[in-house]
Amino acid sequence: MTSTREQFIRTTCQLLESQGYHGTGMAQIVEESGAPKGSLYYHFPGGKEELAERAVELAGRSTAEVIRGNLREDLPLPEALRRYVRGIADRVKESGYQSGSPLTATAMETVHGSERLNTACREAFLRIQKAFEEKLVQADFSPQEAGQLAVFLVSAIEGGIMLSRTHHSPEPLQKVADQLDVFFQAYEDQE
Amino acid sequence: MTSTREQFIRTTCQLLESQGYHGTGMAQIVEESGAPKGSLYYHFPGGKEELAERAVELAGRSTAEVIRGNLREDLPLPEALRRYVRGIADRVKESGYQSGSPLTATAMETVHGSERLNTACREAFLRIQKAFEEKLVQADFSPQEAGQLAVFLVSAIEGGIMLSRTHHSPEPLQKVADQLDVFFQAYEDQE
Numbered sequence: 001m002t003s004t005r006e007q008f009i010r011t012t013c014q015l016l017e018s019q020g021y022h023g024t025g026m027a028q029i030v031e032e033s034g035a036p037k038g039s040l041y042y043h044f045p046g047g048k049e050e051l052a053e054r055a056v057e058l059a060g061r062s063t064a065e066v067i068r069g070n071l072r073e074d075l076p077l078p079e080a081l082r083r084y085v086r087g088i089a090d091r092v093k094e095s096g097y098q099s100g101s102p103l104t105a106t107a108m109e110t111v112h113g114s115e116r117l118n119t120a121c122r123e124a125f126l127r128i129q130k131a132f133e134e135k136l137v138q139a140d141f142s143p144q145e146a147g148q149l150a151v152f153l154v155s156a157i158e159g160g161i162m163l164s165r166t167h168h169s170p171e172p173l174q175k176v177a178d179q180l181d182v183f184f185q186a187y188e189d190q191e
Numbered sequence: 192m193t194s195t196r197e198q199f200i201r202t203t204c205q206l207l208e209s210q211g212y213h214g215t216g217m218a219q220i221v222e223e224s225g226a227p228k229g230s231l232y233y234h235f236p237g238g239k240e241e242l243a244e245r246a247v248e249l250a251g252r253s254t255a256e257v258i259r260g261n262l263r264e265d266l267p268l269p270e271a272l273r274r275y276v277r278g279i280a281d282r283v284k285e286s287g288y289q290s291g292s293p294l295t296a297t298a299m300e301t302v303h304g305s306e307r308l309n310t311a312c313r314e315a316f317l318r319i320q321k322a323f324e325e326k327l328v329q330a331d332f333s334p335q336e337a338g339q340l341a342v343f344l345v346s347a348i349e350g351g352i353m354l355s356r357t358h359h360s361p362e363p364l365q366k367v368a369d370q371l372d373v374f375f376q377a378y379e380d381q382e
Contacts, residue, residue, distance in 0.1 A: 022211060096303075113210055152366060152367055
């Protein structure tokens with residue numbers, strides 16, 4: 001069951017993902033969620049900022065869940081990562097380049113503009129990073145290496161999604177997927 | 192000499208970098224550039240979109256110039272890249288996390304919202320990629336490898352800047368710098 005409250009959060013999440021925070025107005029959120037306007041302020045007395053905070057939190061949790069669920073453990077890590085990132089490229093393409101990297105625009109727009117959203121974005125990225133760290137530790141990287149590598153992974157993937165969406169093409173992210181495979185193979189060979 | 196026209200473009204560039212496209216209003220551009228409002232529409236009859244298009248173009252050209260000028264050729268490529276990316280981390284920190292990755296927010300906000308700005312962002316990223324490609328070819332990578340690796344570099348660096356700005360910390364980008372060093376050393380060893 002999706003409650004009205006949840007529907008507002010999901011709609012906001014999609015709008016932040018496709019066009020960013022400042023480009024998303026309350027009127028559009030109400031229209032696209034199909035709920036009465038009065039109920040928006042009832043559920044979110046803090047208005048757009050509060051709603052976006054919840055949407056950023058949802059985006060962080062969902063992405064971390066997808067990493068835990070979709071990064072296969074029955075394959076060697078380099079190959080599992082390559083497939084995982086190529087899978088994102090497919091989904092970005094299928095969305096018509098509307099989806100992918102739900103946090104990036106909002107994070108960049110609110111580095112200084114909203115302490116509340118900046119904090120929410122930090123926590124969301126840390127959650128995503130943590131999901132990668134767990135997978136890396138399972139694949140026998142030390143906790144310290146896993147921490148370093150998780151930041152690198154998040155950076156390369158978020159940057160690759162940004163380029164793929166900008167170019168309306170899965171290719172940049174597919175190239176990132178292939179290079180991460182080379183990187184992790186080389187890294188493991190060094191050990 | 193900085194003309195009024197150039198001053199408007201530079202101011203817009205800084206505002207897009209610190210807060211994105213939709214968060215930047217014409218009134219703020221006029222105020223921060225210190226020029227009369229009438230002259231803004233005289234120089235840019237297409238308004239904010241036209242001005243942002245020129246700012247995106249400037250950001251692409253400037254970043255490509257910085258890569259050509261700052262990525263040292265007297266060092267092995269992995270070390271040169273590490274120093275280059277750590278240098279960006281220093282500058283992002285010095286700016287109080289207001290600067291770094293001038294195109295990302297605007298690119299993500301305008302994937303579909305403005306064909307004109309989407310095209311400008313694509314061209315700007317290709318220009319940046321090209322500058323890395325040239326450096327990689329000079330360091331004896333084949334043109335095909337250089338093309339792949341340049342996309343990977345741009346992705347990892349842009350993503351790392353985004354994380355550093357979000358966390359108000361140079362660390363994420365410093366970690367990216369160190370991992371790129373490991374990656375390129377391993378890549379060269381494989382050859």
